Amino acid sequence: MLKRSWIESANDAEGDFPLNNLPYGVFSTAEAGPRCGVAVGDMILDLARAEKAGLTGTHGLLQAPAWNSFMAEGPQAWEALRTRLTELLAEGAEQRAAVEPLLVAMSGARMHLPIEVAEYTDFYASRQHATNVGTMFRGAENALPPNWLHIPIGYNGRASTVVVSDTEVRRPVGQTRAKHAEMPSFGPCKRLDIELEIGAIVGTPSRMGEPVTTAQAQEMIFGYVLLNDWSARDLQAWEYQPLGPFQAKAFATSISPWIVTRAALAPFAVPEPEREVPLLPYLRTDFPGNYDVDLSVEMNGHTVSRTNMQRLYYSAAQQLAHHASSGCAMRTGDLLGSGTISGDTPDACGSLLEMTWGGQTPLDLGGESRTFIQDGDILTLKGHAQGDGYRVGFGACTGRILPAPDFP
Numbered sequence: 001m002l003k004r005s006w007i008e009s010a011n012d013a014e015g016d017f018p019l020n021n022l023p024y025g026v027f028s029t030a031e032a033g034p035r036c037g038v039a040v041g042d043m044i045l046d047l048a049r050a051e052k053a054g055l056t057g058t059h060g061l062l063q064a065p066a067w068n069s070f071m072a073e074g075p076q077a078w079e080a081l082r083t084r085l086t087e088l089l090a091e092g093a094e095q096r097a098a099v100e101p102l103l104v105a106m107s108g109a110r111m112h113l114p115i116e117v118a119e120y121t122d123f124y125a126s127r128q129h130a131t132n133v134g135t136m137f138r139g140a141e142n143a144l145p146p147n148w149l150h151i152p153i154g155y156n157g158r159a160s161t162v163v164v165s166d167t168e169v170r171r172p173v174g175q176t177r178a179k180h181a182e183m184p185s186f187g188p189c190k191r192l193d194i195e196l197e198i199g200a201i202v203g204t205p206s207r208m209g210e211p212v213t214t215a216q217a218q219e220m221i222f223g224y225v226l227l228n229d230w231s232a233r234d235l236q237a238w239e240y241q242p243l244g245p246f247q248a249k250a251f252a253t254s255i256s257p258w259i260v261t262r263a264a265l266a267p268f269a270v271p272e273p274e275r276e277v278p279l280l281p282y283l284r285t286d287f288p289g290n291y292d293v294d295l296s297v298e299m300n301g302h303t304v305s306r307t308n309m310q311r312l313y314y315s316a317a318q319q320l321a322h323h324a325s326s327g328c329a330m331r332t333g334d335l336l337g338s339g340t341i342s343g344d345t346p347d348a349c350g351s352l353l354e355m356t357w358g359g360q361t362p363l364d365l366g367g368e369s370r371t372f373i374q375d376g377d378i379l380t381l382k383g384h385a386q387g388d389g390y391r392v393g394f395g396a397c398t399g400r401i402l403p404a405p406d407f408p
Contacts, residue, residue, distance in 0.1 A: 002387070002388070003018065003020050003090065004019065004090070006092070006093060007089060009042040009043065011041075013390060015042075016391065016395055017393065017395075018040075019040065020387060020392055021393065022039070022085055022086070023259055024037075024067055024258065024259045024261070025038075025257045026111070026112040027104070027110065029104055029109055029110070030108070034065035035063075036066075039395075043103045044103070044104045044105075044106055045089070045099065045102055045103055045104075048063055050088075055084075058070065061073065065112065066113070066333075067259065068115055068116050068118075071333070072203070072204065078261065078263070079263065111166070111257035113162070114257060114259050115259070118333035119156070119334050120157040120253065120335045120337070121154050121334070122154060122336075123319050124148075126313060126339055128342040128343060129339065129341065129342035130143070133353065136358050150280065152323075161250060161253060162253045162254075163252060163253070163254055163399075164254070164256075165396060165397045167254065167399065168399065169230055169252040169400070169401055170251075171189055172188075172248075172251040172252075173189065173404050174239075175238060175239070176189075177238050184238060188403075189404070190372070191232065191233035192231075192233070192372050193353050194228050194229075194230060194373070195340040196226075196228070196297050196307065196340060196341055196350030197229055197350070198227060198309055199227035199255055200221050200223075200335070201224065201334070203220060204219070206329055207329055208329035209329075210327065211321070211326075212321055214317045214318055215286075215287065216321075217316075217318075217321040221317065222259065222261065223259040223260050223262055224260050224265065224316070225255040226256040227256075227338070228379065228381055228397055229339075229340070230249070230254065230399070232247070232248040232249075233353055233372070236248030252399070268293065269289070270288050272289060272290060272314075272318075273310075279318075285318065289315030289318065293310070293383050293384065293385045294386065295383045296381070296382045296383070297379065298380040300365055300377055302366055304347070305348060305349055305350060305355060306343075307341050309338075311342065319338070323336070352370070352371065356370075359371035359372065374401070375402065377401050378400045380398040381398075382395075
């Protein structure tokens with residue numbers, strides 16, 4: 001049921017940010033620089049000021065322009081702040097008069113990265129996406145690698161180029177080789193793509209040499225963002241053997257500005273998919289670790305795909321548990337991309353590579369056609385979980401493509 005707020009816009013059944021949600025971000029205004037805030041309706045509660053006023057129950061954790069210090073405090077602190085904010089913003093709240101002056105209109109705010117990204121790892125956790133890509137490049141009989149049904153496959157990406165939504169992205173340049181060419185060439189990417197993903201944010205760390213269980217991994221996750229793993233497919237095709245993606249995915253990764261907490265998504269938890277091959281014990285779960293979250297892709301304002309987060313074969317907790325299984329230390333602020341989330345049909349796929357089947361079937365954008373992204377194109381990811389009379393939304397994750405730089 002909708003939790004009603006004295007902020008009327010938070011009671012909109014189709015709004016992304018009801019009291020049930022309370023996602024965390026970092027924002028700035030013309031009057032003040034970046035600071036922590038929480039979204040409620042079409043407003044942002046300035047938590048840096050609220051903390052100084054003694055309203056949050058925290059002490060110095062919300063003054064930095066990032067959520068890392070607070071995340072490191074762990075689940076008890078997370079629950080306490082969420083409970084306190086719900087009390088302050090609920091219909092009939094006693095301290096409304098103290099809170100109201102601390103509200104800022106979203107329309108007058110600029111959003112920033114909500115965390116200092118410690119490290120970034122991207123997984124390959126949607127079976128349909130892995131099957132589609134494998135079929136294109138290896139044929140249907142060998143679509144899935146032998147390890148795929150047993151292990152969450154991933155690669156280490158670049159934290160340095162994780163950017164917040166609405167940051168413009170420059171078309172990358174790199175090395176490719178044409179099909180029948182003797183030598184490679186260097187120049188702008190010609191097959192620029194997106195990947196519709198969910199990013200999990202690690203709140204509490206683990207120690208080097210100490211694996212974690214899936215239950216422990218679940219408790220370590222602070223929340224989730226939409227994530228676009230921009231991909232240069234032609235660069236990727238030339239470079240990926242034998243060590244996997246490198247420059248093709250290093251140039252930009254966009255995330256949505258609001259962190260939707262694990263607590264907000266808890267009512268939408270769903271079981272993991274049925275498996276014909278059992279997982280090894282360290283990857284098994286006895287809790288519903290995935291979520292029913294509707295996702296979509298828009299290209300220049302046209303919706304080209306709709307899918308759902310529950311398409312993931314491996315949950316974020318399983319990805320995190322596997323990541324730490326070797327003794328790899330996980331850090332507060334680590335970002336784990338789910339990998340492209342795809343369904344069974346082209347209009348349920350999370351990448352243009354799949355939607356157009358390698359560029360063979362162009363998309364119709366209301367009179368224009370696309371196979372891959374052209375300069376000036378705007379790509380937007382959206383997502384929400386649908387409740388009874390409310391939704392828990394992520395906001396948008398948007399990026400516009402700029403021409404490639406001049407480079408020898």
